[in-house]
Amino acid sequence: MNKGNLLALVLAAATVVLVAVGTVWPVKAAVFYAGGGKEGLLRPSSTPEEAVENLGTQIRLLAWEKAYESLSNKAEFTEPEFLHDLTGYALSLRTYATLDSFEVQPLHQSATDAEMRMKLRWSTVVGTFQDTRDLRVVKSGDHWAVDWPLVKEQHVPPQVIPVNYLRWDVIYRGAGDDWGSQDVEAPHVRIIDMHPVNRAEGVVVMGELLNEDVVPAFVSVRATLLAKNGSPLASEGSFDMISHTLLPKQVTPFVIRFPDVDLSQVGSIRMQPLSVLVSASADPVIEVQDQKFNPAPGASLTGQLSNQSGQVVNIAHVLSTFYDKNGQLVWVGGQYIDRALQPQTPVAFHIAIPEDLAKKITNQRTVVATYSSGSSL
Template sequence: MSKGPLLAISLAVATVALIAIGTIWPFASAAAYASGEHFTGSTSTPEAAVQGLGEKIRAQAWDRAYSGLANRAEFSEGQFRRDLTGAYPDLLTYATLNSFEVQPEHATATDANVQLKMQWSTVVGPSVTTRDLHIVKNGNEWQVEWPIGKTPAVPPQVIPVNYLRWDVIYRTAGDDWGAQDVDAPHVRIVTMHPVQRAEGLVLMGELLNEDVVPAYVSVTATLISKDQKPIETEASFDKISHQLLPKQVTPFLIRFPNVSLSDVGSVRMSPFSTLISASADPVIEIENEKLNPAPDASLTGQLTNQSGQIANVAHVLGTFYDKSGQVIWVGDQYIDHALLPQTPVAFNIHIPEDLARKVSSERTVVSTFSFGGSE
């Protein structure tokens, strides 16, 4: 499925804004980094070598970062850059490295293992990637061996497509249709459950497209106090699959920070839908799903793009149920890199430890967006 207009607009606006800001008001510290003014020059320890590499990556000084690698003869500078920002447009293509952590793991007199944890700022929020680095001593200096990612090569082939597609023709100003137009699809909230969390109130549930046409959907909730006054209104932005094909169900999760359930008398839910063009391609198969118990409870698995087109952004949503079938949590993960045809990609959705022991079953859905346009 496609993520739909919301993600497309977010990506486009964020990209244009970043380009404009960088062109009109160049970031002073970035220019200083690029000139080498503020890079950590020391490579006297494994940690210092990784710290300097992180600074160069954050400044996007790719030539400087690449030239200091111990194993640079194994790949080109372009391959090194694409390993971090994506060979195809994806979330990291338009991201910036916000911060990073250097965590030593093991060291001898001649080599060391250090973990580099990088937090990227993307258009859909922070994304964390981790690289386990091997550091070797070369004379009096330490150099990083970069673990270049290996993407399986898909052999040339013909993939037949046989999928449903819906196109919409709207009335224009020159059409003599009177007031007639296409009705919005019928959608319905099938379940809603409020939960008090440490950070505030959370509403979670599921939304069903009851119609025979695809719908772009959203959910808004207004909390009403016990004296019938509105407390706050919020909408589900990323914890929902915005495009629903006929008869499909999506989870949703809406957060109300710093609101206590004891102050709420009632909740007004407002589902929204509009008719959109859509197709059932690309087909993303979910494989090897596993619920991992606490501690570090999570839902893991693999996504495989069964189609012949690239899915630039993939969003995985996990709905978790207790023994009675009630929704007790909705988790998600955006995949950093594009889903290439026939190439499995792992996902990992965190489950709060206090809820993990209550999980009896789960359901996973995937929505995708391609920069070539929504299908």
């Protein structure tokens, strides 16, 4: 028997064994999804911890009806309200997020009720976010059930919001137009600051980009690390840590990460700002309110975003640039807001700052990139 036939026989035998194992000992989650019931996946809820863990498992499996039916206070709200509390009342990062993991922490317990803290870690296309809920768990007969703390969306009263903002539209050359070989010239953008730092995860290149033109631009930045002999080490783009749409004279911070590269390996950095002319408007207006720098330990920048327009902002990305007393760039941090911004409804944000850099910070500037359904960032 040649080696090819032997390999095919081994693979076939291994496949048969794996199929047999999957049939005899199927994965519990797969059985649940296939309608095989919750036996073995969920526990009897004989303790407060088990009740909360069962609820987390049902949410993770998107078993919304089972999760809702298990609640002790379900008479206070509907199943759709429970679903919207977890996945968002409007299109947002929560809408398509999946529960990656959860953690249950006991706070207090008596014979008939308990207080538990549940940390839900959701996964999205732009990373993870955490939702912490303090739960009351009550005993009913021989089992425990969760009293869910529903967060209802605030409703803005009907009103007329006057709109008065700048807007730029772009008309491109059509297929039958004789305008020569070029369309409208790309906007002029310029990097006004660039600062590389060494972090545990690798090199981080931070900076600021200015749209110095009189038209809006869709921008990005690419950086190439060069070794001391001039050979390229790595090339990366700013991706999401940038406000891509810049109105005239606006500035955006940017961050480019190079994992597993040490700054001692780098001889120089080649920067390439890119821009494309786009249609844009100065609406929606997002006001940053109550900013507060919190020093170490637990260094952070906190505040609130207030949507001053009359349209829902589906995704908001807060970007903050931190400076030292000489105005030099120290750090750039950001946070995606997991819920949609409703008109005139403040939403809190929290940006963590590395402890070793926090002591250098004396000032900051915050911008907000937004996405609304039917428009672009």
